[in-house]
Amino acid sequence: MDLLLHADDIHASYDQRRILKGVELSLHRGEILGLIGTNGAGKTTLMGVLSGSHKHDSGQLMLAGEKYGPDSMEEAQACGVGLIPQNFRLNSDLTVAEAIFRETFQADKSHDELRVQAIKLIQDVGITLDPDVKVGTLIRAEQTLVEVLRMVAEEAQLVIMDEVAASLPDHDVAVLHRVLRMLVGQGRAIIYITHRLDEVRSIAHRIAVMRDGKVHKMLEASRTDVDELAFLLLQHKLANNSRPTDPAPGDEAMRVVELTVEDSIRDISFSVSKGEIFGLAGTHRSGIYQLVEALVGIHPSTSGRIFIQGKPVEIRGLQDALRLKIGYLSDTADTLESASGIVEGLQRSDDTSGANLQDEITQLRGVIELVRRMRINTTNIHGAITTLSGGDRQKVQLAKWMTSDCDVLILSHPSRGIDVGAKETVYRMLQELSRTGVAIILLSSDLSELVSWCHRIGVMRNGEMVAIEANANTNEDALVHHMLGEKFTSGSGEARRVKS
Numbered sequence: 001m002d003l004l005l006h007a008d009d010i011h012a013s014y015d016q017r018r019i020l021k022g023v024e025l026s027l028h029r030g031e032i033l034g035l036i037g038t039n040g041a042g043k044t045t046l047m048g049v050l051s052g053s054h055k056h057d058s059g060q061l062m063l064a065g066e067k068y069g070p071d072s073m074e075e076a077q078a079c080g081v082g083l084i085p086q087n088f089r090l091n092s093d094l095t096v097a098e099a100i101f102r103e104t105f106q107a108d109k110s111h112d113e114l115r116v117q118a119i120k121l122i123q124d125v126g127i128t129l130d131p132d133v134k135v136g137t138l139i140r141a142e143q144t145l146v147e148v149l150r151m152v153a154e155e156a157q158l159v160i161m162d163e164v165a166a167s168l169p170d171h172d173v174a175v176l177h178r179v180l181r182m183l184v185g186q187g188r189a190i191i192y193i194t195h196r197l198d199e200v201r202s203i204a205h206r207i208a209v210m211r212d213g214k215v216h217k218m219l220e221a222s223r224t225d226v227d228e229l230a231f232l233l234l235q236h237k238l239a240n241n242s243r244p245t246d247p248a249p250g251d252e253a254m255r256v257v258e259l260t261v262e263d264s265i266r267d268i269s270f271s272v273s274k275g276e277i278f279g280l281a282g283t284h285r286s287g288i289y290q291l292v293e294a295l296v297g298i299h300p301s302t303s304g305r306i307f308i309q310g311k312p313v314e315i316r317g318l319q320d321a322l323r324l325k326i327g328y329l330s331d332t333a334d335t336l337e338s339a340s341g342i343v344e345g346l347q348r349s350d351d352t353s354g355a356n357l358q359d360e361i362t363q364l365r366g367v368i369e370l371v372r373r374m375r376i377n378t379t380n381i382h383g384a385i386t387t388l389s390g391g392d393r394q395k396v397q398l399a400k401w402m403t404s405d406c407d408v409l410i411l412s413h414p415s416r417g418i419d420v421g422a423k424e425t426v427y428r429m430l431q432e433l434s435r436t437g438v439a440i441i442l443l444s445s446d447l448s449e450l451v452s453w454c455h456r457i458g459v460m461r462n463g464e465m466v467a468i469e470a471n472a473n474t475n476e477d478a479l480v481h482h483m484l485g486e487k488f489t490s491g492s493g494e495a496r497r498v499k500s
């Protein structure tokens with residue numbers, strides 16, 4: 001195969017802290033290279049070097065046989081290297097056609113011309129997307145495809161994708177994979193970062209395992225398995241946690257009766273017990289997001305009732321939810337103030353400022369213990385949140401809610417961006433929290449996570465709750481069946497992620 005990129009002994013740092021410590025990497029045209037690594041291993045930093053947003057200190061890069069070292073993203077783009085970043089955000093007012101061509105060399109063309117070109121591009125790639133709708137109305141999977149089309153429009157030869165599938169449901173991941181295979185079929189190359197080990201095996205030709213700023217191992221995807229990849233990452237085996245097949249122990253924490261939000265959800269009824277982890281599954285348009293937004297008052301219900309500890313309550317806004325001790329971690333990118341520090345992010349919300357020295361020491365001990373337990377990669381807990389890697393920022397957001405004094409905690413994609421090792425810790429912490437009587441409602445597009453973590457799982461389709469399954473009676477196939485309303489037999493969870 002034709003060599004496109006070669007990285008030799010790349011070193012890079014942030015403020016004197018060495019992050020990349022001699023990366024060796026090569027990539028061929030027509031190849032998808034999976035890149036995995038624990039949180040803070042240096043994946044995003046390396047991609048920053050390749051895409052022109054971070055300058056390396058030493059080492060040599062060659063692109064298409066020529067020396068390469070972009071000083072800016074524009075320069076990288078001009079050399080045919082494009083990046084779709086972790087948690088990318090699109091200006092919601094742009095139409096699909098405008099978003100595809102924004103900041104590309106074709107951006108100056110008239111609206112009509114771009115529209116015609118967008119239609120052709122969408123057809124060529126073989127997906128369904130309306131060029132005239134505003135990107136703000138698209139679901140995350142569709143926005144991801146817009147970003148992929150932008151890479152095609154700017155004729156990128158090397159496309160870097162940093163955890164773009166992190167909260168996409170399996171069937172959207174399958175569509176994305178189909179498009180990526182087509183792109184490499186045209187001779188482009190892709191570097192694909194993910195924390196989903198089964199996914200990387202199904203999409204990549206080779207897999208680079210990064211550890212502590214270096215490519216520790218390079219493997220043929222067809223000759224490895226999830227256990228080997230996990231072992232290479234963690235240096236120990238993944239724990240085999242037992243599923244929570246017994247019913248949840250406690251009294252009722254929350255009851256929802258015939259909850260309706262005009263135009264999105266109808267007559268939803270269910271209850272969650274104290275100490276229960278209740279999963280919610282459904283496609284993006286199923287209504288699960290509208291349901292939780294009604295439960296926390298972001299878009300209040302138009303009819304129906306909510307009871308907390310048996311008492312009817314009104315939830316018309318987030319403040320009402322907080323007053324009733326209902327916490328909500330959404331999955332819409334970072335909710336932490338970027339100016340805030342790691343310590344503030346991890347302090348319990350009931351900690352009092354101006355406490356005496358002894359209290360301050362106790363608080364700091366708590367923070368240090370959380371950093372250790374969640375394996376947050378930092379050399380300075382007094383540093384800014386922005387100095388953490390994406391996955392480590394997510395751990396801080398999650399820890400903030402897990403240590404808050406809530407009776408009901410609603411978590412959307414809590415393990416988004418978190419590596420497989422830290423995921424186990426998150427699960428143990430959720431279990432501990434539920435044992436203290438907190439009721440947890442968990443949204444996740446990763447069905448294996450719902451089946452491994454939840455006592456019961458409610459499945460929504462077309463705005464209705466179509467099934468509530470006890471863990472002991474369900475599996476991933478049964479959940480997909482309810483989600484799509486049609487039979488789906490994959491044989492294994494792993495196979496599902498690669499089917500379209």
Ligand SMILES: Nc1ncnc2c1ncn2[C@@H]1O[C@H](COP(=O)(O)OP(=O)(O)OP(=O)(O)O)[C@@H](O)[C@H]1O
Pocket residue numbers: 014015019037038039040041042043044045046377378386387388389390391392417
């Ligand atoms: N802007 C920054 N300033 C200072 N340090 C940073 C900055 N960005 C990242 N780092 C540090 O560099 C290290 C590598 O971060 P990087 O984002 O490359 O990791 P990653 O492998 O992409 O992790 P993740 O899987 O969590 O996205 C981290 O330990 C992080 O603390």
